[in-house]
Amino acid sequence: MTGVSVGLVSRVLREDQTLRISPRRKQDILAMTRRLGGVKSSRGKRTNAYHVVAPVRRGYEAEWLNPELYGGAIVRNFEKGLSARSYRFSMVFFDPESKLDTFKRLVADTDFCDGILLLSKVVDEPLARLLLENEYPHVSIDYRAERFGVNTVDTHKLNGYRLGVEYLASLGHRKIGFVGPKDNNHYSLFLAAMVEHQLDVSENLSCFFDTPRDATENSEAWTAVSQENFSRFLDQSRRITAVFCHNDMTALGVVNAMKPRGVTPGEDISVLGFDNIEQRGRNPVKSPILTTIDNPRGEVGVRGAELLLNQIMHRQRGIVHEYVPVSLIKRQTTGKVPDNK
Numbered sequence: 001m002t003g004v005s006v007g008l009v010s011r012v013l014r015e016d017q018t019l020r021i022s023p024r025r026k027q028d029i030l031a032m033t034r035r036l037g038g039v040k041s042s043r044g045k046r047t048n049a050y051h052v053v054a055p056v057r058r059g060y061e062a063e064w065l066n067p068e069l070y071g072g073a074i075v076r077n078f079e080k081g082l083s084a085r086s087y088r089f090s091m092v093f094f095d096p097e098s099k100l101d102t103f104k105r106l107v108a109d110t111d112f113c114d115g116i117l118l119l120s121k122v123v124d125e126p127l128a129r130l131l132l133e134n135e136y137p138h139v140s141i142d143y144r145a146e147r148f149g150v151n152t153v154d155t156h157k158l159n160g161y162r163l164g165v166e167y168l169a170s171l172g173h174r175k176i177g178f179v180g181p182k183d184n185n186h187y188s189l190f191l192a193a194m195v196e197h198q199l200d201v202s203e204n205l206s207c208f209f210d211t212p213r214d215a216t217e218n219s220e221a222w223t224a225v226s227q228e229n230f231s232r233f234l235d236q237s238r239r240i241t242a243v244f245c246h247n248d249m250t251a252l253g254v255v256n257a258m259k260p261r262g263v264t265p266g267e268d269i270s271v272l273g274f275d276n277i278e279q280r281g282r283n284p285v286k287s288p289i290l291t292t293i294d295n296p297r298g299e300v301g302v303r304g305a306e307l308l309l310n311q312i313m314h315r316q317r318g319i320v321h322e323y324v325p326v327s328l329i330k331r332q333t334t335g336k337v338p339d340n341k
Contacts, residue, residue: 021110050087052308054117055102058093073280073298074141078117081305085313087114100126107136115308117141123148137311139304144185146321151311153303156323157186157274160293161193163328164244164272167291169197172337173242173270177205179226179254180246184211186274190244205240207233219249226253234261240269241337248273248281251290255333265289270334291334299324 054075079089094102099122106113107130115137123140128148131138143154168176176199178190187206194201209229212221226245234257245251251273255265265271275281275295278288303322310316 050085050114050312051112052082052087052089052115052117053106053113054089054091054119055094055099055106055122056091056119057099057122058095074301074304077298077301078141078305079301081302082309085309087309089117100130103127103130107131107134115139115312117304117308118145118150123150135317137308139308139311141300141304143321143323149319151307151320153300153307153320153322153324155295155297155300156326157295158189158192159323160274160295160326160328161186161189161244162196163326164274164293165190165193165197165199167328167330168242168244168270168272168334169199171242171270171335174199174337175205175240176242176244177207177240178246179207179230179243180209180250181211182206182208184246186246204237207243222247222249223253223256226250227256228253230254230257231261234258234263238263238269242270242272242334244272245274248275248277248290248292251292251333255289265333266291266335268338272334276329289332291331292329294327294329296324296326 082089092102092106103116106116116131116139118138118140120142121144123142123145125148128145128150130136131150139151139153141152141154143152143157146152165176176194178187180186191201207226207230209225212219212225226249230253243254245254251271254271258265258269258271263269271290273290273292275297276288276292278285278290278292280294280296280298303324307316307320307322
């Protein structure tokens with residue numbers, strides 16, 4: 001069949017409802033296939049697996065790409081979910097100035113791409129309009145993309161901050177600070193949770209620092225920079241009774257800064273982390289110490305694959321915004337407010 005790919009023929013034969021070709025061309029392909037006696041590969045199976053693509057902005061450092069994309073829990077579980085239904089998963093790179101053109105080519109190429117995984121900070125209004133107007137299968141793993149009306153799935157980070165602030169307040173804490181970057185969405189979520197619980201917010205109680213260069217969420221760079229900055233913070237003031245940290249690696253740096261100064265986590269100052277890295281990280285520890293918000297990022301990959309496959313295979317077209325539940329894990333680094341404070 002000249003000019004017709006094996007992938008296109010395969011999609012016609014399996015009656016893929018997302019395939020956009022004319023009825024006449026479809027009938028021509030079916031007629032030609034019957035005359036040829038079907039489509040066979042050298043192994044007796046179809047050679048073209050159905051395909052989902054994740055476009056990645058060119059310029060990300062390899063140190064970030066390797067652990068967060070290829071080894072991260074979200075993408076790893078997303079790929080497993082696709083593989084169970086015979087879908088391939090791959091990445092394509094785009095230059096920032098040609099992002100929309102890249103997505104237009106993917107949407108138009110029905111032989112190559114069946115659906116798209118949208119990573120963090122990728123979606124904008126023009127891209128959302130392209131996907132929605134074409135009813136193109138997609139899912140974003142960034143809850144912030146919800147405002148553009150695309151399909152999203154993410155862990156319920158805001159609820160994590162609610163749970164953490166509520167727990168600290170139940171222990172009598174009122175002077176609660178934040179440790180981490182001020183310009184990150186985590187600080188915004190912390191502020192929202194504090195306001196909901198009618199607790200006063202003062203920047204003087206927080207220890208801010210810039211996001212470590214090239215750091216991933218689980219990078220030890222967070223521990224080093226938080227230890228350095230929180231050491232200075234402690235030397236200047238100890239008015240706080242509790243801190244909510246950007247992530248667990250940051251919390252571990254805070255604990256490291258406290259020890260040589262004779263400050264005991266959970267007794268003098270309560271420390272709350274985010275992610276449950278001591279259990280869910282690449283190197284789980286036998287005796288975790290951090291009170292933290294368990295952030296099951298792997299479940300985002302599982303649900304993301306299911307939502308995308310529902311669009312591709314069952315033509316589900318309703319927009320979905322889904323949040324994977326988080327939970328509070330109480331350990332040694334939190335306790336009641338000391339009597340002298």
